[in-house]
Amino acid sequence: MLSGTEYVRPSTMDEASGLLANDEGAVVLAGGTDVLVAAFAGRMSVSTLVDVSSLPELKGVEDWGDCVWIGALTTMTKLCASDVVNRVLPGLGSAAAAMGCWQVRNRATIGGNLCNASPSAEMGPPLLVYEAAVDLDGVGGKRRLPISEFFKGPGETALAKGELVTGIRIPKPDAGLRVAYVRRALRRSMDIPLVNVAVGVQMGDGVGVDARVALGAVAPVPFRVPVAEEILVGRPLTDSVIQEAAEGACCPARPITDVRATAEYRLAMVEVLVRRALIQLAEESV
């Protein structure tokens, strides 16, 4: 065990947020696949692990008519198995299925993936494409933020002290919006993405009427790419339009070189993956 670290399992939101607000070293424990790895490796100092697994406010996947609500404690395995996710948000299910390996997916939660705030977080690009909002609750009360305002930098979020993510709220997309999720990693499983991409396109009368492109792992936070989206709207999904959009998507990317890949390789992969996602969507639409 982690010597000197307390473990508590609050049964109410007030208790959980109070513990987090009043103890500088208190950390939320959800699935533990990031936090326990970091703590055991000595990369994170933790005075108290606040296990939130007993809080009912963080659980469930619900169809609320105009939106889908996903509790922060929902694991990747549960997302993959959810009827409502597969029916309404298939791009999110694809991203959940791509994460880690089945042992990790059984533990890893959507809330933990967002709060860990890795630039390559699997859930970032699909939630940006689905225009999700994050529900927060804490000592200062409840609030809601668009996902685009939640990520602040590597490992940094908009969470205030004593605040928890309770769930993710996703407006139901128009039935015509098709979403593809693609990623590039060094291995087929058990590896975080070098680059990950979600693309959504809705066609009408042969041209794009809505286009959404989001990138992960090529900037401090995942982000949408309006320049590529504008190229796709009002035009057919032809080879030349796809190529133009894929090249356009590279403009705002600012990847870094690290032990896993060079910046140049990541940039080249943005073009490849956006093109691949758009080809997939074009083939599905015929």
Ligand SMILES: Cc1cc2nc3c(=O)[nH]c(=O)nc-3n(C[C@H](O)[C@H](O)[C@H](O)COP(=O)(O)OP(=O)(O)OC[C@H]3O[C@@H](n4cnc5c(N)ncnc54)[C@H](O)[C@@H]3O)c2cc1C
């Ligand atoms: C072998 C392995 C493979 C992996 N592969 C991938 C991969 O392919 N893609 C990928 O994106 N990630 C991957 N990861 C990282 C990790 O599994 C995910 O980020 C996962 O979703 C984290 O969820 P968790 O529930 O385990 O979070 P935890 O480790 O419990 O928590 C992560 C962080 O979020 C905070 N937190 C958790 N829940 C909340 C909440 N509700 N409110 C406020 N703060 C909260 C915690 O305090 C902590 O700072 C991998 C990890 C391992 C060990």
